[in-house]
Amino acid sequence: MIRRAVIAFATFVLLAGPAAALQPPAGQAPAGQEGFVQIDELPKDQQLPAAPLLIAAYAFVWVALMAYLWSIWNRLGTVEAEMRSLEQRKRQRDGS
Amino acid sequence: MRKLFLPLTIVTAALFAYAPIAIANAPYESTMLLIQKIFYFHVPAWIAMYSALFVCGIASAIYLFKGRVEADRVAVAAGEIAVLFGLIGLVTGPLWGRKAWGVWWQWDARLTTALLLELILIAYLMVRKYGGPGSEKLAAGVALFGMVDSVFVYKSVDWWRTVHPKTSVVTSLGETAPAMMPAFALCAVAFVLLMTLLLMLRVKLAQQQATLNDMYLADEE
Amino acid sequence: MVFLRTALLVLRKDVAIEVRSREILYTTLFFAVSCVLIFSFAFVREGAPPQEAAADVAAGILWIAVAFSGTLALGRTFERERYGETLKALLLAPAPRPAIYVGKLLGMVLLMTVAELVLVPMVALLFQAALFARPLLVSALLFAGTVGFAAVGTLFAAMLIRARTRDVMLPILLYPITIPVIIAGVRGTSALLTVPPDEAMATMWLGVLTSFDVVFVTLALWTFEPLMTE
Numbered sequence: 227m228i229r230r231a232v233i234a235f236a237t238f239v240l241l242a243g244p245a246a247a248l249q250p251p252a253g254q255a256p257a258g259q260e261g262f263v264q265i266d267e268l269p270k271d272q273q274l275p276a277a278p279l280l281i282a283a284y285a286f287v288w289v290a291l292m293a294y295l296w297s298i299w300n301r302l303g304t305v306e307a308e309m310r311s312l313e314q315r316k317r318q319r320d321g322s
Numbered sequence: 323m324r325k326l327f328l329p330l331t332i333v334t335a336a337l338f339a340y341a342p343i344a345i346a347n348a349p350y351e352s353t354m355l356l357i358q359k360i361f362y363f364h365v366p367a368w369i370a371m372y373s374a375l376f377v378c379g380i381a382s383a384i385y386l387f388k389g390r391v392e393a394d395r396v397a398v399a400a401g402e403i404a405v406l407f408g409l410i411g412l413v414t415g416p417l418w419g420r421k422a423w424g425v426w427w428q429w430d431a432r433l434t435t436a437l438l439l440e441l442i443l444i445a446y447l448m449v450r451k452y453g454g455p456g457s458e459k460l461a462a463g464v465a466l467f468g469m470v471d472s473v474f475v476y477k478s479v480d481w482w483r484t485v486h487p488k489t490s491v492v493t494s495l496g497e498t499a500p501a502m503m504p505a506f507a508l509c510a511v512a513f514v515l516l517m518t519l520l521l522m523l524r525v526k527l528a529q530q531q532a533t534l535n536d537m538y539l540a541d542e543e
Numbered sequence: 544m545v546f547l548r549t550a551l552l553v554l555r556k557d558v559a560i561e562v563r564s565r566e567i568l569y570t571t572l573f574f575a576v577s578c579v580l581i582f583s584f585a586f587v588r589e590g591a592p593p594q595e596a597a598a599d600v601a602a603g604i605l606w607i608a609v610a611f612s613g614t615l616a617l618g619r620t621f622e623r624e625r626y627g628e629t630l631k632a633l634l635l636a637p638a639p640r641p642a643i644y645v646g647k648l649l650g651m652v653l654l655m656t657v658a659e660l661v662l663v664p665m666v667a668l669l670f671q672a673a674l675f676a677r678p679l680l681v682s683a684l685l686f687a688g689t690v691g692f693a694a695v696g697t698l699f700a701a702m703l704i705r706a707r708t709r710d711v712m713l714p715i716l717l718y719p720i721t722i723p724v725i726i727a728g729v730r731g732t733s734a735l736l737t738v739p740p741d742e743a744m745a746t747m748w749l750g751v752l753t754s755f756d757v758v759f760v761t762l763a764l765w766t767f768e769p770l771m772t773e
Contacts, residue, residue, distance in 0.1 A: 274420065274421050274424075276355065276356040276357040276421050277356065279357060279360075279417045279418070279420055279421050280356060280357060280359055280360060280417075282417055283360045283363065283364070283413070283414040283417040283418065284360075284363060286410065286413050286414065286417075287363050287367070287410050287414065290406060290409060290410050290413075291406075291410075291516070294402075294403075294406050294520065295520075295523075298520075298523050298524055298527055301527055302526070302527050302530060305527065305530045305531055305534050306530065308534055309530070309533070309534050309537065312534070312537050312538070312541065313537075316541065386766065386769040386770065387769055434726070435723065438719045438720075438722055438723065439719075441718075441719035442719040442720060445715045445716050445719055448712075448715060449706075449712060449715075449716065452707075452708050452712070453703075453706045453707070453708065453712060454705075454706045454707030454708065455705075455707075456705055456706070457706060459702075459769070459770055460699075460702045460703065460706060460770065462770075463698070463699075463702060463766050463770045464699075464716055466762065466766060467695070467720050467762060470758060470762055471720065471723075474723070
């Protein structure tokens with residue numbers, strides 16, 4: 227029950243982040259409608275900051291790789307634990 | 323193969339440790355400036371994805387036509403890793419595109435086909451998991467289609483007019499922007515080595531699972 | 544020669560069974576019609592189909608209906624094979640396996656073509672789409688798209704007969720691979736629905752569809768045998 231609530235909350239948090247990011251920044255006029263403006267001629271408050279996107283990209287790469295490594299580690303642990311318990315049961319049966 | 327694991331890990335770790343320095347030292351691209359630095363992870367991720375996909379496809383073909391079970395284990399490992407690197411590519415791409423194109427996503431030929439390729443690989447994993455007995459062969463067939471489809475994905479930017487840059491950006495990087503080559507080559511090598519390492523780990527997991535299965539079967543007799 | 548005869552025999556068998564009961568034919572047709580009707584209600588505003596992008600809407604709906612009813616027909620056809628265990632019998636026969644595949648493929652193409660014969664006039668009527676302005680090109684596009692879709696579909700549906708979750712697996716496997724075929728078909732058809740019809744564009748997409756067909760049929764012929772053996 228608690229586990230399901232935690233999963234639902236985590237999903238909401240994960241979705242809320244990108245959803246908030248997708249909202250157009252307040253006060254940004256659609257400059258493209260009046261005609262093409264060179265990006266360095268746009269006033270600073272109408273340009274998207276690049277650094278957060280860059281950091282998010284690199285962070286995602288690391289998070290994804292670590293998550294996959296953790297998943298392999300977990301699965302390997304489960305399989306080896308099962309193997310050990312199976313061997314133990316066999317030894318008990320053969321011994322007794 | 324087992325003996326290569328530690329040296330490979332050390333080399334890969336060293337490459338990834340040096341990568342941020344190399345990327346910071348690389349020159350800015352004239353129109354995109356800072357955001358273009360995603361290039362050094364975005365393209366190598368797709369290179370790794372394609373490598374994994376071809377490993378998966380060839381292993382699947384060997385499993386399908388020769389029946390070698392080890393090939394099937396390599397195939398499932400490569401399939402998972404291809405999904406991983408494809409996901410990295412599909413997330414870093416829109417993050418770059420948000421700044422460079424102004425939109426998170428466009429339904430142009432390259433983005434659409436790349437997304438579909440990722441879906442084919444996810445379908446590959448789903449067939450293996452939920453297809454029931456004998457699903458390894460079915461999945462091998464899907465992997466072969468995925469491998470063939472990847473050629474269309476790669477060439478889509480050259481055949482159609484897309485918002486995504488063409489393949490010539492990377493293939494002629496040596497002439498157009500030689501100062502970017504060291505960082506790019508380093509990252510490309512690092513990602514392919516990383517893919518190989520993950521493949522070795524995942525194949526080990528598959529082998530352990532097979533051994534466990536055999537132990538259960540032997541136990542029943 | 545044996546190849547062609549085997550394929551045609553398999554086709555004749557399927558047609559003979561279908562003519563007797565007409566079950567798959569009627570259900571597929573009815574599903575295709577309901578599909579188009581649902582889309583009509585979704586897109587019609589104040590009694591008229593959308594005026595802007597009318598070509599794209601009509602083309603899109605036509606091809607979606609073809610894809611969905613094709614998936615349904617695939618499922619039903621091979622369910623019948625599974626129920627009668629006839630596929631196993633076919634595979635035991637001393638016939639080249641790829642010929643069996645081609646026979647089933649031809650049957651599928653025939654079934655989908657009959658559905659399209661009903662769908663095209665319906666879409667033309669309900670969406671006021673000039674699908675009969677260039678009938679040869681539209682037919683060529685539909686045929687090429689059907690062959691591409693059916694080629695992949697027949698392979699996967701045959702493969703999935705033994706799988707437990709075959710009903711849900713077929714769309715999961717089929718759509719990512721055949722969506723490029725659908726996209727090419729939609730773009731080609733929509734180019735023909737503009738005023739005046741853009742024949743050059745449609746011919747280009749027809750070329751794309753043909754290359755997909757060649758690749759898919761070749762790959763399917765190559766993999767059918769190992770995929771069907773235990």
